[in-house]
Amino acid sequence: MTSDADVVVAGGGPVGLMLACELALAKVSVTVLERLTEVDTKIKAGAINSPSAEAFYRRGMLPDLAAAQRAGIERFSSFLRQRQAAGASGLQAPPKFAGHFAGIMLRGDLLDESDPDFDGPGPAGEVGLVPQEVLERLLAARAAELGVELRRGVTLTGFDAGEDGVTVHTSGGTLRTGWLVGCDGGRSTVRRLAGFPFPGTAPEITGHQALVEMTGAEKLGAGWNWTETGTYVHGPMPGRILTVEFDGPPADREAPVTAQELEESLRKVSGVEGVRIHKVRTATRFTDNARQVPDYRAGRVLLAGDAAHVHAPFGGQGLNLGIGDAMNLGWKLAATVHGWAPDGLLDTYTAERHPIGAWALDWTRAQVALMRPESHSRALREVIAELTGTVDATTFFTKKISGVWQRNDLPGDHPLIGRSAPDLEFSDGSRLAEQLHGGQGLLLDLTDDAELRKRATGYDGRLRVLTAGCPGQPGLAGLLVRPDGCTAWAADRADAAGSAVPAAPDELDAALRRWFGTPADAAA
CATH class of the missing domain: 3.30.70.2450 (Alpha-Beta Plaits)
Known part of the structure; x- marks a missing residue:
């Protein structure tokens, strides 16, 4: 089947654009179909969580996000000034803001920032207040720089999916592609036409x-x-x-x-x-319609963002879920297109993202229950409000809202495995996130170990190898980081004297093959 694009993405909002950028970064040709002729200016989510901020940081977008946050803080200051000028009394800036649960504010001065789950984001930990419209504009500009074809004013009307590709019918003609990804929102045409089940709970608000x-x-x-x-x-x-x-x-x-x-x-x-x-x-x-597809893939058709899961918008979890979907799916789909993906790689997309989506649905359902204007909910809200006046509860809620709790269940015993890779600072002043700008995986050698580096032979184009010193982590020997920033393997130095031989080399070989396939020089 001759393709017009390797991948067609239906939906040019933040999720579709993020996915398109990830695919284009991996040298996959991608066409985005968006029914709107301009960026959507409707007010939507106003913040990103820690995994999203880290994702943008790892792609070199953090300075633009920081500038957007500064503008947002100024708008909040303007709101306070206007309220004061209008004669509102008792109004003052809140303590350090840590988020909210059903509108119950979490005080940052009660947050236990020594909790290990807060370790590692680096500069990304300082960025969060970014409106969805601003984010969409930034991603559209990045997509253009990467050569993504964004067709605005074009509506997907149907498709025919087969074993070797998908024929996509649109208001602007027909496209042939290897893969179709629906990022077209909560009322997704792709989801409906593909016949994905969409179980969940009915709305009440x-x-x-x-x-x-x-x-x-x-x-x-x-x-x-x-x-x-x-x-x-x-x-x-x-x-x-x-x-x-x-x-x-x-x-x-x-x-x-x-x-x-x-x-x-x-x-x-x-x-x-x-x-x-x-x-x-x-x-x-x-x-507050809350629904989720059981599997994010049906053959050559996949879903991401609100097309795969919908829920109440409280806390902006939907935008962040979608960005996480795009980061997780992008490199895996690119590996499949290029032919080096190991067996089952694309299936790990649903396995890793579905549990986080299911959590978000329940998290928003709980908030709706607390906001109901009836006596039982009011009593429960008072209990939760009292709890959030404690360090333990504030830390718990903040970890959940910020997304720092999120893990992937991967093989291995090291505490970093499955977690977002810490933003290590190296001896030359550079940081780990800067090494991920190109969208490849990273094998980090912290002990100048030739044997460790040798194990990455044959993965050119899929994986970069970096030897560096890291004074802040003297016991760590090496890390294998997936393109999405997830730690796939980690090992400490084998002994307290600082041996350069990392522990569990066989586990490294297994992780390399699990996520990056068979090395190019391996026997057929």
Whole structure:
């Protein structure tokens, strides 16, 4: 089958663009189909978690994200100034922010930052407040630099998948490709046409999020507020509101969100009659439908992001799940396209990402349960709020929200295996994340061991080998890091005297073959 592209990605939001960038970095030809003609400017997620920040850091994008965060902090400062100028009393910047659970704020000054799960992110640990629209623009620019073909204003209308490829039908013609990936959102056309099951729980809320121009806002409580009729949020930027009503899902998710609809919802849940919305700058309508496909792959068709799992948007977990999906899938699909993927590599995509997606669904379901405007939920919310006033609970919730807890269940006993690779600083001042900008795997030799380096023979193009000193980790002998930043193998020095021979060399051989296939010089 002659292909127009190795991979066609349906959906040009952050997840589809991230996946396309990963594929293009691995020299895979990719075409992205996006029905919108411009970047989506609707207000959506406003933050990224630790795994997402690390992913962008490992691809050289951290400076741009840091600049976006500085702009966001300034918007929050502007919100505080406007509230003060309007006469709101008792308003001050919160203690160091560590996230929230169902609107219950977590205080960073109660966080046990000595917990080992917080070790290792390096500069990525300082970046988090990045709006989804900004991220999409940055990824679109990166995709263009990498040569990705982004076809805007084009809708996928159907496809025919066979054993040797996929014929994709669009509003702009037909494409032949080896693989089709649906990154086309919660109402995914790819998922529906491919027949993926989508089990889960039905919605019970109608939510709105918007940036508006309004008067009477000084009467609204700042931040998260729970009332007898629902939940609302005011801030953390001027004109930003969010409402949650518990009387069922919206009648029409697709209808434009009007100023009248937002005003009525805000008045209903806040009880503030004097608030008036004069202009809607951007708005979305959402619910808490929570569903997940059992398997992210059906032959040559795969799903990522909201196409594979949907849930309430609280905490921005959906965006981060999707970025994680793209990082995990990109290099594995590229290896399959290039023909060096070991048996079963592509199947590890579902095996590794499905459990994290299932956790996110339950995490958001729990938040919806806490926000319900009824006595049992209110009592439970008070218990959780009291718990989050402790160091242990704050640390627990922050670890979950930030994503630092995430692991892949990989063979090996070393505590680093399956974890995101620590951002080691080397003797020359460079850092590990900088060695992953090219999207290849990395075998890190920290003891100048020729035998260790020899074991990577035959993996050119799949794996880089780096010999470096690492004063901050004197006991560590070596690491094998997958292209997505996951530690696939690690070993300490064999003895306290600092022998250059790492432990468990046979485990290194097994890990190399498990993730990078058969070396090129191996016998057929």
